Amino acid sequence: MKKIAIIGTGGLASVYARRCEELGIESHCFSWGPCPDTGVFDFYHEISITEVAAIADICRALGIAGVIPTTEATFLPAARIASELGLNGNPVEVAAGISNKYRNREAVSSLNCVKQPRYWRLADVHDVCSIDCDFPIIIKPTSEAGKRGVSVVKNSQDLDSAIAYSESEPNRSHEVIVEELLPWSPEYCVESLSFHGKNYIIQVTQKDIDNGPHCAELGHHQPAELPTFMRKRVEDAIDAILTATGIQNGPCCTEIRLIGDDIYFIELNARAGGDFVAYPLAELSTGYPYITGIIEAALDELNPIDTSAFEKNYAGVCFVTSQTKDLESLFEKCQDYDWCYAKHEVSKDLKALTHNDASKQNYFIYYSKTARPVTPRFGWSSGN
Numbered sequence: 001m002k003k004i005a006i007i008g009t010g011g012l013a014s015v016y017a018r019r020c021e022e023l024g025i026e027s028h029c030f031s032w033g034p035c036p037d038t039g040v041f042d043f044y045h046e047i048s049i050t051e052v053a054a055i056a057d058i059c060r061a062l063g064i065a066g067v068i069p070t071t072e073a074t075f076l077p078a079a080r081i082a083s084e085l086g087l088n089g090n091p092v093e094v095a096a097g098i099s100n101k102y103r104n105r106e107a108v109s110s111l112n113c114v115k116q117p118r119y120w121r122l123a124d125v126h127d128v129c130s131i132d133c134d135f136p137i138i139i140k141p142t143s144e145a146g147k148r149g150v151s152v153v154k155n156s157q158d159l160d161s162a163i164a165y166s167e168s169e170p171n172r173s174h175e176v177i178v179e180e181l182l183p184w185s186p187e188y189c190v191e192s193l194s195f196h197g198k199n200y201i202i203q204v205t206q207k208d209i210d211n212g213p214h215c216a217e218l219g220h221h222q223p224a225e226l227p228t229f230m231r232k233r234v235e236d237a238i239d240a241i242l243t244a245t246g247i248q249n250g251p252c253c254t255e256i257r258l259i260g261d262d263i264y265f266i267e268l269n270a271r272a273g274g275d276f277v278a279y280p281l282a283e284l285s286t287g288y289p290y291i292t293g294i295i296e297a298a299l300d301e302l303n304p305i306d307t308s309a310f311e312k313n314y315a316g317v318c319f320v321t322s323q324t325k326d327l328e329s330l331f332e333k334c335q336d337y338d339w340c341y342a343k344h345e346v347s348k349d350l351k352a353l354t355h356n357d358a359s360k361q362n363y364f365i366y367y368s369k370t371a372r373p374v375t376p377r378f379g380w381s382s383g384n
Contacts, residue, residue: 010070056084066298088300094246221316222285287311339373
């Protein structure tokens with residue numbers, strides 16, 4: 001039986017483990033602290049993900065054949081472990097910098113197929129007053145994900161609260177990147193899977209972004225409603241971005257915005273998309289077993305992917321929060337519709353969403369082979 005190492009217990013760790021079980025692959029999870037999902041992994045090894053040499057020794061003794069990271073924090077340890085074992089993975093030197101937003105902006109800066117906002121790197125968030133920029137701006141820790149620590153600053157009066165919010169993140173990087181705030185425009189994330197430098201575009205997702213100060217993501221919809229020519233331009237741009245940033249293997253979730261005919265690079269996350277974007281949405285909307293592909297790439301067994309054969313289904317998630325009160329009545333009855341794939345209710349009281357953490361929010365997932373369903377918010381029909 002093949003064996004795979006899952007590094008960390010991020011949101012997709014249990015998804016990978018369950019798919020391994022379906023594929024007849026033995027899963028070994030490595031993470032610190034008690035196992036958060038007892039019974040999902042075949043074996044759980046309680047060890048810090050920073051103990052790369054020790055984990056590599058365990059994997060070597062077990063005959064591990066592939067290594068999968070689950071979050072940005074586990075990307076570098078996974079690359080180092082794979083390198084130690086001579087397994088397929090990303091170059092360690094790339095993994096060491098891939099979570100740094102400034103590094104990735106610099107890597108992409110020479111590409112003609114994408115544009116970028118003006119940006120500045122600061123060693124300390126308190127230095128933001130020293131740069132020559134006009135409001136509004138956006139402040140981001142250089143190495144955080146899920147919109148953590150991100151604030152839109154519309155004027156000088158907003159600076160203090162933005163600085164405090166950035167500093168409130170317990171695991172934040174001290175460096176920040178300050179960017180000019182682009183005019184409002186649709187935002188997208190693009191799921192991809194790379195194998196030995198060949199990049200496959202799996203799906204383009206359209207996001208619902210809160211217009212509040214922390215840019216919370218309130219929903220995700222697949223496929224994005226793009227003209228054919230623009231979809232092709234987006235796919236070509238993502239291919240170039242992945243190559244420029246050094247990604248060789250595994251999934252990525254790359255964020256972009258479209259302003260007119262221009263594609264703006266926002267950031268790259270060296271992992272599969274969270275908030276259900278990678279799973280189950282990408283699998284539902286394309287019919288392609290994306291999670292299986294990620295596992296096969298880690299095992300160095302991925303066959304060429306014919307993306308032209310993908311299904312064209314509709315799938316998405318809507319978070320029902322204080323920012324999306326108009327969805328409340330639909331949420332109460334969504335289970336009655338054929339398109340309802342899942343409903344998750346944690347509270348009768350709607351909570352504000354400030355960063356990605358689906359487990360603590362009310363949401364529903366939709367899926368249809370014929371049409372995008374449901375809500376007046378997006379101008380969809382509400383039929384079964």
